[in-house]
Amino acid sequence: MPQATIYSVAIAAGVSLATVSRVLNNPEKVKEDTRERVLKVIKELGYRPNVIARGLASRKTTTVGVVISDITRASVSEMLGGISDIALNYQYSIKIFAIHEDMDVIDSVQKIVSEQVDGILYLNDELSDKRVLDVKRILDQNNIPYVFANVVTEDEQTPVVSIDYEKAGYELTKELIADHRKDIYLLSTARRYTVNEKKEAGYIRAMEEATLEPKIFRTSGDTTVNRQHFSSFFADKKVDAAIGVRDSIAVSFMNIAVQNGREVPKDIAIAGFQNTKYATLSRPMLTSLDIPVYDIGAVSMRLLTKLMNDQEVENIRISLPHFIVKRESTN
Amino acid sequence: MPQATIYSVAIAAGVSLATVSRVLNNPEKVKEDTRERVLKVIKELGYRPNVIARGLASRKTTTVGVVISDITRASVSEMLGGISDIALNYQYSIKIFAIHEDMDVIDSVQKIVSEQVDGILYLNDELSDKRVLDVKRILDQNNIPYVFANVVTEDEQTPVVSIDYEKAGYELTKELIADHRKDIYLLSTARRYTVNEKKEAGYIRAMEEATLEPKIFRTSGDTTVNRQHFSSFFADKKVDAAIGVRDSIAVSFMNIAVQNGREVPKDIAIAGFQNTKYATLSRPMLTSLDIPVYDIGAVSMRLLTKLMNDQEVENIRISLPHFIVKRESTN
């Protein structure tokens, strides 16, 4: 049998399509026994409204577009987990749009707009402030609500959910300084991520406050590459503490340190960012600054639902709390 | 300005909507100068077809539904990476549908059908064969193409892309047997995943062939839980090799083994499955059976595009090759 339509339901229930539609969308406007009769037929026929037709007629698709760069990154998929759970609650569907580096951002966003999503969640920790404003302009122009998640932007008019990465970098560094470490390195990425730049800024601030020299060592997130870097690192550098901008970088560094005869945390204290599974699978286990990535996703989706439904929001810039999880790699 | 529609383009170009539509969908059917005039107007007005309207009229949404359980699992997000890349190539959009344990599978699938996707990719390594057939029946009934990815099913009529997990388990075990290990444990999950059951079957076959006693130790994927299990493990068990059904389980076991004074690989050889980043971030680095998760996603999406376009496919059951990556944790 072909899928039942609103027509077949209307005929079987002896009412007009308008009434069937109301039963679905404004049940309180339909008399009780009419409503029940229609509901019964709907169940019997296994009728499900065609969401595409509904989308065209109502101009609401109950779909949000989620823009990502690399879905395989743990932080991205965690965020998607939070987004997906909240979307399920609020009955929104999720469309994924991957924008790769070689693609034109403007063009891609315009394409997403043509997909008629009700709102957009933009996840990207590499986006420059200028880019953010470009994207913002197109979406504003098309009058489509949006939230940036895990994005760094100063703009007061941009809805954004994130954590205070500068403060996080500051606090984690202070922790090591309090342990009387002097030669504290920040292991950052060669590639520029705006979130990492914030961590760097916080690190520098803490070091300078303590009149210590900030030393940033740039490497790759790729383990096979950074192992090489770290091996040569120990040949000539004095170091008694290190912070990796990601847990995986910190763990990779730890492994090479141990192989070079250093004891952790006695000789070198090590800490990471994000408190991923890497942190509990290292030996010793890694101290890490917990970034509530799942929550960033969930909260930004929640904020977006409010914006899509013109609900009042007191604050469009939300900074979630972070905290340090102390484990064996520091004192 | 409001979004341009096909009407406004038609008027501005002095043609009918049918012609504009043809320029977009069957350009070869339009005379060249007409086509160019229309194309010029399209560019000027920044016209983008409304995909919802197109979907309703053509009954093709160029959207595929991807069904997942837990997106935060590394294997799932890797697969999504492959799916997303191929989808981009073939111009399909992706809608994500998370089906949690407490949800009714049949009902969820029916809901997805009502979303009018052109095809469905079902990722799930926990699905029983019966469930697979339930899902299959609904989709067949609605005449919607589908591919199961990383799913174990014997049914010959079900399009599925996966690897031969039984053989993988067999080969990895043989590797350790060849190194003269006798007390080889398989560290599996307490929770039943069909893929893990296959690994177990392969492990058992290899052990029995070598007249060794198969010993399966069940634990949790959660590190804090399995650390406890592993700690008591060493109190009473004789062991000279272990295979974790996931890299993370193998690494967790390795850490506890070392803390209990065992040398890896001298006293205990250890191997894992999936060749994730965990395998290169452990100390020593972990031998692992590589599962081409990204490729499983990519190939299943490719297969789905063929099914959606009624192209001939020689084989609807695809088994991708796997291989063992030898590292420091085994000889």
Place this chain on the structure above:
DNA sequence: CTGAAAGCGCTTACAG
């Protein structure tokens, strides 16, 4: 509380 009718923005035979 309910129905008739227009309309959402497209595609697709059917004519010409």
Place this chain on the structure above:
DNA sequence: CTGAAAGCGCTTACAG
């Protein structure tokens, strides 16, 4: 090669 018209399956004022 092009246009007029019907139709995709809904929603939504507008009447009554």
